[in-house]
Amino acid sequence: MTLTAQHRTTILEVAREARASKTSVSRYFSEERKRLSPDMQARIAAAACHLGYRPNQMARSLKGGHSGLIGMLVADIRNPFSVAVMHGVEQACREHGLSLMVCNTDNDPAQERERLALLATYRVEGLVINAAGSPDRELQAWVEEGIPLVLLDRELSDVDAEFVGLDNAQAIDLALDHLQAQGYGDLLYLSEPTDQASPRQVRLTCFLQGVAARGLDGEVHCQPLMEHDALQRAIGDFLARSGKRHRALLCANGNATLAAIRALQTLGARLGETGLMGIDELDWCKLITPGITTLAQPTEAIGRSAVACLMALLSDSTTTTLRRHAPELIVRGSTQCPAP
Amino acid sequence: MTLTAQHRTTILEVAREARASKTSVSRYFSEERKRLSPDMQARIAAAACHLGYRPNQMARSLKGGHSGLIGMLVADIRNPFSVAVMHGVEQACREHGLSLMVCNTDNDPAQERERLALLATYRVEGLVINAAGSPDRELQAWVEEGIPLVLLDRELSDVDAEFVGLDNAQAIDLALDHLQAQGYGDLLYLSEPTDQASPRQVRLTCFLQGVAARGLDGEVHCQPLMEHDALQRAIGDFLARSGKRHRALLCANGNATLAAIRALQTLGARLGETGLMGIDELDWCKLITPGITTLAQPTEAIGRSAVACLMALLSDSTTTTLRRHAPELIVRGSTQCPAP
């Protein structure tokens, strides 16, 4: 039995069939096509089409140092927020004639380092990083080689690169304003531990400051969401304690919102009477009766913005693009206080 | 102002610094490392580390025809099911020392063709395809070039490639068995139009056959889910019509389930009294009171299986891997018939 042929036609074969030189064929597939005579163009087109020729990108990039590749590191590909941003990144790349190589790190710094090395291996021309750990050292090396970096959603202190993401300070302000306006005065902030992940730190800090500035009561629960019992106890205590101000939960992200709802359901709390609000808009937020009030991140815009930033760095242009994006407040029943 | 250096160290520079030949350095980074003397290994290691050397994968693949790349076409990257499968694919690839290049097609056949051409350009060694349209012609070309293909979730009639995905027939059987056992006898099947996407066709057909075989009443609504009014009317009619058997909805996928819940909520139907069951398990299924009964697809396993299939084709081995995976029934309150 014959084995696989594995043969892709090369520029040379096209040249032969078109009675032309390699150079001409190469020109045909580059910006210099117009320099070729109509007759030659026709012959090459015919031959290339007939043989199903596609320029070998590997050879191309070897020669010119142009891989046409943008790398992207995603901390958790199963997070819908990350996917939505990635979608924006991919679209923008396509519009710029670039391809995207996505690497998931599953929030593991070791994998992150590995994937970073891998992307280096493929000579990506730019990097969009949703960091899992703190690969500052590795990234600084990229910077020094002159490869543009953009930090997505999570900032890194020790690396000299642009940041693109949500305006977290504005988000928390918006949330607090809304909750206060709806009549809630006693707030519990729910977040995963803030180690490493910078937006969590920023949001938490802003919450504490904002609460103080507004004269609200504010409390914080920062534990892994996996520990369902601890979460439930914390929420239970919060709801049970004395105080005459209306109580509300503010969730730092989609996962926290999900966990909070589970806990509230088990506790038999009524949404609205107990306020609930979360950062990140998800499919099901409108399904849970009476609807969950959220702050939606402009995910597509953030993704596109990251690429715009990269392109600006690549072309050494000075055009500056929006880096901290405003969230959109989506009001639903979960912050409808019965007696404001 | 100085511009970016953009210089990555090459094998030659390492060779010089290590007082060795290119060949030795090359060997050091291949399977032949053991053939080098300890002293030489040490020198190369030092030099490579010092210079931050990484073999250029582009050059490598140009030489050996080994790109180390697997391509994946995803019809809708924003579908959590697709992402979960992709996660499995990526993991498996990594374990085999391969990298994954993912291309989203947004369910657009034109983009699909484009991305396919792009992947060809990067000389991917295998292809995992979650088809948007019917790129049979293009794919057959790949087959003839001896590049292994695996069809994911959606089958294509005219292309000679393996299929990996859910065992749809079994899934529908399981669903019908469960609904019948719970006491539901009048069923409405909810699906998006079955054009192109093969699993929809298979599921629909199996539903009709299964209903007939079991002596159940079965009805079908196959419209775009966007048309919320039509859907609501259809469900409303279904619930309002006479008949003494208990009624249940069976949803062909996660999106259909989502749409069904919205409609049922608007209609004021009580879940359980009106049965509801869906294919695809999602985060929020346990949150909607009293919980949605689902058939979970073994997404990770499907993804890994696709790569296993690819590897088998690549190594010309005859080991056969599981291609049609069984779903897992997750019983919740939405199929708890009050009076069976």
Add this chain to the structure above:
DNA sequence: TTGTATGCGTTATCAT
């Protein structure tokens, strides 16, 4: 154990 030489498919430089 180590090194030399050649070629992978392409583009850039220099011709004609």
Add this chain to the structure above:
DNA sequence: ATGATAACGCATACAA
């Protein structure tokens, strides 16, 4: 307008 030729960075057959 077109072509010959030399790199690009690496792996391999062959030589020592």
